Amino acid sequence: MMKMLRFYLSNTDTLRHESLYEQIAVAAKDFGLKGATVYSGEMGFGETSRLRSNKFWELNVKHPVIVEIIDDEQRLLDFLDKVRPELDATQKGFLVTMQDIEIIYKKQGQ
Numbered sequence: 001m002m003k004m005l006r007f008y009l010s011n012t013d014t015l016r017h018e019s020l021y022e023q024i025a026v027a028a029k030d031f032g033l034k035g036a037t038v039y040s041g042e043m044g045f046g047e048t049s050r051l052r053s054n055k056f057w058e059l060n061v062k063h064p065v066i067v068e069i070i071d072d073e074q075r076l077l078d079f080l081d082k083v084r085p086e087l088d089a090t091q092k093g094f095l096v097t098m099q100d101i102e103i104i105y106k107k108q109g110q
Helices: 020-031 073-088
Strands: 002-010 036-040 064-072 093-100
Touching: 002 020, 002 073, 020 036, 020 073, 064 073, 064 093, 073 093
Parallel strands: none
Antiparallel strands: 002 064, 002 093, 036 064
16 A cells, blocks of 8 residues: 655754755655655644744744655655664654555656
8 A cells, every 4th residue: 555654844954964854855765765755834833843934034944844755655664764763863853654645646757
């Protein structure tokens, strides 16, 4: 069954001075997963943070980011096992979820 793995984090979260969301997306590609998308959020908060928005007049440049990856369940679990040590090394908190999805249409590119 196809699943969606989502990482909820901040655009300012880093690991070894690189964006964590970029590292997750690159690792997913290198792992051979079917696809990933990174979304930049307008507003959000977590259990231990305050509400943040992405308004142009605010000096705050921190905003929520979601990395969404779609593949077979076992492939996603294997990927999560592979990146978990790196994720555990980060200082900031984040959330990872997995849910069932149903692909209703897929068109291959040329």
